[in-house]
Amino acid sequence: MPKTGKHILKRPNELKNKHEIIGDVRGIGLMVGVELVKNKRSKILAISGKSVVLCKASEKGLLLLPAGKNAIRICSLLQLLWSRLTRELIFLRIL
Numbered sequence: 001m002p003k004t005g006k007h008i009l010k011r012p013n014e015l016k017n018k019h020e021i022i023g024d025v026r027g028i029g030l031m032v033g034v035e036l037v038k039n040k041r042s043k044i045l046a047i048s049g050k051s052v053v054l055c056k057a058s059e060k061g062l063l064l065l066p067a068g069k070n071a072i073r074i075c076s077l078l079q080l081l082w083s084r085l086t087r088e089l090i091f092l093r094i095l
Contacts, residue, residue: 008032012074021049032074033067045070 009027012034016022023037023046036046036053047070054072057064065073 005029021046021053030075033071034074035071037070 005027008030009025009032012022012025012027012032016025016034020039021036022034023040023043024035026033026035036049038044038046038049050066050070050072054064054066065075067073
């Protein structure tokens, strides 16, 4: 996995170790998927937990995407990188 992908997965994996509701963290490129479970031993899907997490994130101004029955997808870093790229492209236009 490239360096950026490992860096992006670091914080969600730290949260996985602290919170019983996070069953698994997966990622590809700059996208992270977080599987929500009722508890880690039973691996029972936390379907209602997904809605709670999405609503709380929205209240704090963070847009997360639903993925399947019990997972969320985090793509916000793409927006940050895109805004930086846009600034750089505008700079190139000035030249």
